[in-house]
Amino acid sequence: MELFFDRLVVGLEQGAVYASVALALVLIYRTTSVVNFAQGELALFSTFVTWQLFEWGLPVGLAIVVSMALSFVGGAAIERAIIRPVGDASKNPLAIVIVTIGLLLALNALVKWIWGPEGRTFPKIFSANTIEIGGVSISYQALGILAVLAVELVLLYLLFQKTKLGLAVRSVASNNESSSLVGIPVGRMLMFGWGLAAAVGALAGALYASQLAVLDTTIFFQLLVYAFAAATLGGFDSPVGAVVGGLIVGVVTVMAGGYIGWLGEDLKLLAAFLVILVVLLVRPQGLFGKKQVERV
Amino acid sequence: MSAATESRRPALPRDRRSLVVRIVVTIVVGAILLYIPQYFPRFRIEGQFNVIITYAIAALGLNLLTGFNGQISVGHGAFFGVGAYTTAILVADHDWSYPATFVAGAVLTFVLGLLVGLPALRIRGLYLALVTLALATVFPLIITRFSDVTGGTQGKRVPRVRAPEWSGLQDDQWKYYVLLGFAVVAFVLVRNLVRSRVGRSLIAIRDNETAAEVLGVNLSLYKVVTFGVSAMLAGVAGCLSVLNEPFVNAEKYNINLSITLLVAVVVGGAATILGPAFGAFFVVFLPEWLPKSQPELSPVLFGGALILLMIVAPGGFLGLMRQLTGWAKRRLRPPSSDPPTSGTEEALASA
Amino acid sequence: MSGDLLEVAGLTGGYGPVQVLRGLDFGVAKGEVVVILGANGAGKTTTLRALCGMIAAKGTVVFRGSSALGRRPDQLVKVGMAHVPQGRGTITDLTVEENLRLGAFTRRDGEIGDDMDQWYEVFPRLAERRDQAAGSMSGGEQQMLAIARALMARPELVLLDEPSLGLAPIVTQELFERLGQINRDTGTAMLVVEQNANLALDIAARGYVLEAGKIVTSGSADELKGDEAVRKAYLGY
Numbered sequence A: 001m002e003l004f005f006d007r008l009v010v011g012l013e014q015g016a017v018y019a020s021v022a023l024a025l026v027l028i029y030r031t032t033s034v035v036n037f038a039q040g041e042l043a044l045f046s047t048f049v050t051w052q053l054f055e056w057g058l059p060v061g062l063a064i065v066v067s068m069a070l071s072f073v074g075g076a077a078i079e080r081a082i083i084r085p086v087g088d089a090s091k092n093p094l095a096i097v098i099v100t101i102g103l104l105l106a107l108n109a110l111v112k113w114i115w116g117p118e119g120r121t122f123p124k125i126f127s128a129n130t131i132e133i134g135g136v137s138i139s140y141q142a143l144g145i146l147a148v149l150a151v152e153l154v155l156l157y158l159l160f161q162k163t164k165l166g167l168a169v170r171s172v173a174s175n176n177e178s179s180s181l182v183g184i185p186v187g188r189m190l191m192f193g194w195g196l197a198a199a200v201g202a203l204a205g206a207l208y209a210s211q212l213a214v215l216d217t218t219i220f221f222q223l224l225v226y227a228f229a230a231a232t233l234g235g236f237d238s239p240v241g242a243v244v245g246g247l248i249v250g251v252v253t254v255m256a257g258g259y260i261g262w263l264g265e266d267l268k269l270l271a272a273f274l275v276i277l278v279v280l281l282v283r284p285q286g287l288f289g290k291k292q293v294e295r296v
Numbered sequence B: 001m002s003a004a005t006e007s008r009r010p011a012l013p014r015d016r017r018s019l020v021v022r023i024v025v026t027i028v029v030g031a032i033l034l035y036i037p038q039y040f041p042r043f044r045i046e047g048q049f050n051v052i053i054t055y056a057i058a059a060l061g062l063n064l065l066t067g068f069n070g071q072i073s074v075g076h077g078a079f080f081g082v083g084a085y086t087t088a089i090l091v092a093d094h095d096w097s098y099p100a101t102f103v104a105g106a107v108l109t110f111v112l113g114l115l116v117g118l119p120a121l122r123i124r125g126l127y128l129a130l131v132t133l134a135l136a137t138v139f140p141l142i143i144t145r146f147s148d149v150t151g152g153t154q155g156k157r158v159p160r161v162r163a164p165e166w167s168g169l170q171d172d173q174w175k176y177y178v179l180l181g182f183a184v185v186a187f188v189l190v191r192n193l194v195r196s197r198v199g200r201s202l203i204a205i206r207d208n209e210t211a212a213e214v215l216g217v218n219l220s221l222y223k224v225v226t227f228g229v230s231a232m233l234a235g236v237a238g239c240l241s242v243l244n245e246p247f248v249n250a251e252k253y254n255i256n257l258s259i260t261l262l263v264a265v266v267v268g269g270a271a272t273i274l275g276p277a278f279g280a281f282f283v284v285f286l287p288e289w290l291p292k293s294q295p296e297l298s299p300v301l302f303g304g305a306l307i308l309l310m311i312v313a314p315g316g317f318l319g320l321m322r323q324l325t326g327w328a329k330r331r332l333r334p335p336s337s338d339p340p341t342s343g344t345e346e347a348l349a350s351a
Numbered sequence C: 001m002s003g004d005l006l007e008v009a010g011l012t013g014g015y016g017p018v019q020v021l022r023g024l025d026f027g028v029a030k031g032e033v034v035v036i037l038g039a040n041g042a043g044k045t046t047t048l049r050a051l052c053g054m055i056a057a058k059g060t061v062v063f064r065g066s067s068a069l070g071r072r073p074d075q076l077v078k079v080g081m082a083h084v085p086q087g088r089g090t091i092t093d094l095t096v097e098e099n100l101r102l103g104a105f106t107r108r109d110g111e112i113g114d115d116m117d118q119w120y121e122v123f124p125r126l127a128e129r130r131d132q133a134a135g136s137m138s139g140g141e142q143q144m145l146a147i148a149r150a151l152m153a154r155p156e157l158v159l160l161d162e163p164s165l166g167l168a169p170i171v172t173q174e175l176f177e178r179l180g181q182i183n184r185d186t187g188t189a190m191l192v193v194e195q196n197a198n199l200a201l202d203i204a205a206r207g208y209v210l211e212a213g214k215i216v217t218s219g220s221a222d223e224l225k226g227d228e229a230v231r232k233a234y235l236g237y
Helices: A002-032 A039-055 A060-086 A093-115 A140-162 A164-174 A176-182 A186-212 A220-234 A239-259 A268-282 B002-008 B011-039 B042-068 B076-094 B098-120 B126-145 B171-195 B197-207 B209-214 B219-244 B255-268 B275-289 B298-312 B316-332 B339-350 C044-051 C073-078 C096-103 C112-122 C124-128 C139-152 C169-186 C197-203 C221-226 C228-235
Strands: A130-133 A136-139 C006-015 C018-028 C033-038 C057-063 C081-084 C157-161 C189-194 C206-211 C214-220
Touching (some): A002 A039, A002 A140, A002 A164, A002 A186, A002 A220, A002 A239, A039 A060, A039 A186, A039 A220, A060 A093, A060 A186, A060 B298, A093 B126, A093 B255, A130 A140, A136 A140, A140 A186, A140 A239, A164 A176, A164 A186, A164 C096, A176 A186, A176 C073, A176 C081, A176 C096, A220 A268, A268 B098, B011 B042, B011 B171, B042 B171, B042 B197, B042 B219, B042 B255, B042 B275, B076 B098, B076 B219, B076 B255, B171 B219, B197 B209, B197 B219, B209 B219, B255 B275, B255 B298, B275 B298, B275 B316, C018 C033, C018 C044, C018 C057, C044 C057, C044 C081, C044 C189, C081 C139, C096 C112, C112 C124, C112 C139, C112 C169, C124 C139, C139 C169, C169 C189, C169 C197, C189 C197, C197 C221, C206 C228
Parallel strands (some): C157 C189
Antiparallel strands (some): A130 A136, C006 C018, C006 C057
């Protein structure tokens, strides 16, 4: 039983990171209807920036914040320069898939070109100690990562529900043309959506690398698949769904890896794949998503 | 109306002329294709031209699914890998002959394609891309998991194919001609398929499922069978890849292969017959042409080129060619042709 | 032509290579209601889309003394031109109140709440449904919402694209009465595009008749009502 709770905590800790990347995916999907295959590598790039800032002597917390700000600008620039010229994602899904895959390849290669292919040790953000709660020992890292996720979610909620900017972004997500007629600069809102997603991804990347204590160019692709599973489970248009989905995917994969000996640590990803497949077959809109109306 | 018929009349001899041009081009290209193994050294044949042919066949299959039928797969590398492992395991461990394994690989990947195609009926557009991407990511992990059968990351060596005495060819040349033969057959079959009623149904489904269904197209059947045929072509290409390079390991069939095949389709020109061949040529040779002084930089440029292509010429290489020839024809058209007619034609075409 | 608020001359435009508008001249004066009549496909919607920057157009469009061509719809809202599109364009996922707040997106003053109360008074149905998703309301209610939302920007000119489309006759009548009242109370100018000529001419000062992308007749509302051809084609008697 103790092992079960240990695994539950580890699952939630890993799931919090998946949830964070899934949030970024949802932000972009909601605003621009793009499933961003480059989200993982965007986070990779941001995390290397964080690492670089840390190496230059910034405290790790500040390094993350600065990297998030830079990522915001980068994400917004990518929307303007690369995504918008391709046109409507729902009309030409293949072109948008290829563009984000091109971005994935380019960003991954860019990181290797700038920082070299070798892995780096990434600083621990939280103390390595553990705390005993009801007989279960929980690491400060697990608590810290979950707390960061909770704060992130509250801030995003306030942004979208309580501010004029958030309302405008939601309006654009619902209907571009009508939003423009109301006086909303639609283009700037799309850039904001991508920028915000990149910043959220930067934070997730730092948590991920801190969790693993290493940073290298190969690990973020798997993170993307887990985040896909999380977003699919929660519903691609629901931020709350992304978080719940992320936590569930984290717990399910850790449990599957732990209890199903046949799977083991290496095949945990198979569990994530099955989550994606089963959800899309049984409930394509996910747990919290709105039912898609068929476009004719 | 009368102006349109008049301007079309003198076009008849031009049609005949374009037929002659087509025949000449086919003969020249055919001759070049046959001459390639005589001219290039062995490492180019085995390392590049034979690889191009296998990629072209796989991309041909993927194009049928993604280009013509609109089902985006970022996972065809997995079917390619299943074909490759079928041949490798049967030849190396069970003493099968290569040709027999091709049949086995084709049947197996066709069935697998049907199985993946069934859930794909309920999953559309970007979601299908996501599922197939996850499938391709999981595939090498499964291969590694069953390493006692597959050889895992260590890989598996397969007995080489020798050119028969009577041919008087080197091994690499012989393999080239065998692969080329398969490719020509595959391209002709797909061309005939696409130009038939079946092909028109595939395109109708891609452009508007509901309308296609109203016209009496059996959506589920077409989509699932297309997935099967598409997977089969990728699988056979995988079998043939082992004929060329008798070695398999888990890393060869990772997500990058799937991405490469999809890139070949769109770079050549989605929903064109010959596009995959051009695309396969491009993905194999582009790294050669990129600056060698900074080897780390070339994948950056590759990704960048891909993005640029989708923005500038979303129709790929063949789409671009068509645009250019269309533009040239309009420029070269004699001034006597009636401008309002061509204007409405354009309007109709763009509608 | 006569219009110190909006002055349009030689307006052409369309979709891709298809030219719909073939040189329009018209105008709207401050506080005036002007109606453009025309059959389906005459180019009424295209005219409004060209005015507010939704499609590429050529010619001259002067709004409040400066050129409006080549500007985006959101930029034009900022200088006082609001557009209630065909099909209403309410953001169906958002609530009534959120839609109204969006209407004031370009404003920075502190009277947004007061304006909202004012329009809730004019359209009490909206007040009842303020927390309901806009998409769950009837067509007539959504049309009211779209108009109230446009007015939230405090525009000088509102472009209305077939406000009667898809509404029951009684609802249409009520809608036009409200529009006339709003025009009298606030002095907001309106350019209304309509097939339903009777009601539109009742509230309008002047009108134009559009056929196949060209203006074929123009005059005061009374002149148009008296015109034989207009009566036959658009008034039905």
